[in-house]
Amino acid sequence: MASTGNTLRTPAISGQRTARRGADLHGTLRAAPDKSISHRSVIFSALADGTSQIEGLLESADVLATAGAVRALGAQVERSADGHWQITGTGSWTSPASPLDLGNSGTGVRLLMGAAARFDLVAEFVGDASLSSRPMERVLGPLREMGALTEAAAGGRLPVRLTGSSALKAISYTPPVASAQVKSAILLAGLGADGETMVIEPHATRAHTETLAPLFGADMSMERDGSGLVARVRGGKALKPAQIHVPGDPSSAAFPIAAGLVAGTGPVTVTGVMTNPARFGLYEVLKMMGADITITPTGTRAGEALADISVRPGLLKGVEVPPEIAPSMIDEYPILSVIAAFADGVTHMTGLAELRAKESDRLAASAALLAANGVKVELGEDSLTVHGMGPGGVPGGGLVKTLHDHRLAMSGLVMGLGAREPVTVDDVAMIATSYPGFFDDMARLGAKIG
Ligand code: S3P
Secondary structure: OEEEOOEEEOOOOOOOEEEEOOOOEEEEEEOOEOHHHHHHHHHHHHHOEEEEEEEOOOOOHHHHHHHHHHHHOOOEEEEEEOOEEEEEEEOOOOOOOOOEEOOOOHHHHHHHHHHHOOOOOEEEEEOOHHHHOOOOHHHHHHHHHHOOEEEEEOOOEEEEEEEOOOOOEOOEEOOOOOOHHHHHHHHHHHOOOEOEEEEEEOOOOOOHHHHHHHHHOOOEEEEEEOOEEEEEEEOOOOOOOOEEEOOEOHHHHHHHHHHHHHHEEEEEEEEEEEOOHHHOHHHHHHHHOOOEEEEEEEEEEOOEEEEEEEEEOOOOEOOEEOHHHHHHHOOOHHHHHHHHHOOEEEEEEEOOHHHHHOOOOHHHHHHHHHHHOOOOEEEOOOEEEEEEEOOOOOOEOOEEOOOOOHHHHHHHHHHHHHOOEOEEEOOOHHHHHOOOOHHHHHHHHOOEEO
């Protein structure tokens, strides 16, 4: 880990890689720390007055970009050992001297815009090619409604210049898209607004902001409402430091678990995975597909339930994946598409319009990944149909275009571990944004990736 000025970096692994089958894939891994909770722990710590301790922070490029940004906004950021960070805030943020570069991170940039909006400061936000093509107006619109000023590039894209205000007003907002990033940006801005800010979600998304906020003394709460959720925050309360131990990431665990299902001799076990229902949709779908999967609860961490997840390879069947489940597995569709290619029968996934606004157009890119490897797929406006070829039936042999998208790169490599011919992905650099230990973990299971 290098730390120079406001830039914190992981060592880069980049370029093309090829995965091939034939390994005796099995073993036990500890889940990588959760990315969503890592970002939020850094941001809340930097907002508090005093020193917070974070244990098990995900040291990925995305989270380090957020840590670099809060340092530039006035917090002190120290790392004492692997995953152990101390962040000291003063309760107030100031204008950064240069643009805040959030790299590839949608969560980092959108949450920070919300958190910064409640201070009298001016900040410019920039990112890489992928992040610069993603929509920001979904966050900027409500922040303007609260009283911030924003200027963005054409189409509401980065670079964004945000002028915050210590006199924000509370709003009541129903986001037009199911997005935890939009909800969280508004709630973070609401921490400083006059009165009660409310976000109403017709379909609940991950509630990590709402769960962590009270640990830092914020007056934030949530109520379930059928499949929806109403989150509330009352502004003006000073935040106090906290100690957070980050739970394991179900989205990162999905890759070794998928490898165990499509290529292992089994079992593959990932320990310490957060089982929050708003994040656990993939594992529910795997059960529907008939996967040989065992989920053993092991306790809680930072208020989140944890489990060890174990899989063995076996016959999977194609299923209908209903649209209501999408918010709970929004990052898992590329890897589910790969798993579906190894199933018997057709898997049909709907309600996927949001996938087009991710690090890449993940809907089109997942379809292209499968098609390049000889799998029949049908791509709709917001749907994907995968014609499964059964275990051992996926031809492979393709070159996967990863389009600056970490989840496509990992999905392509997992496909190669089970396909008849090796699969090559064009660039693996982005894997470090969410799962820097991916190659070490896969090697520990015995995977052949070179
Ligand atoms: C995240 C929310 C999701 C998800 C992203 C992390 C978060 O994005 O795709 O990887 O931590 O809030 P959206 O809120 O845009 O759906």
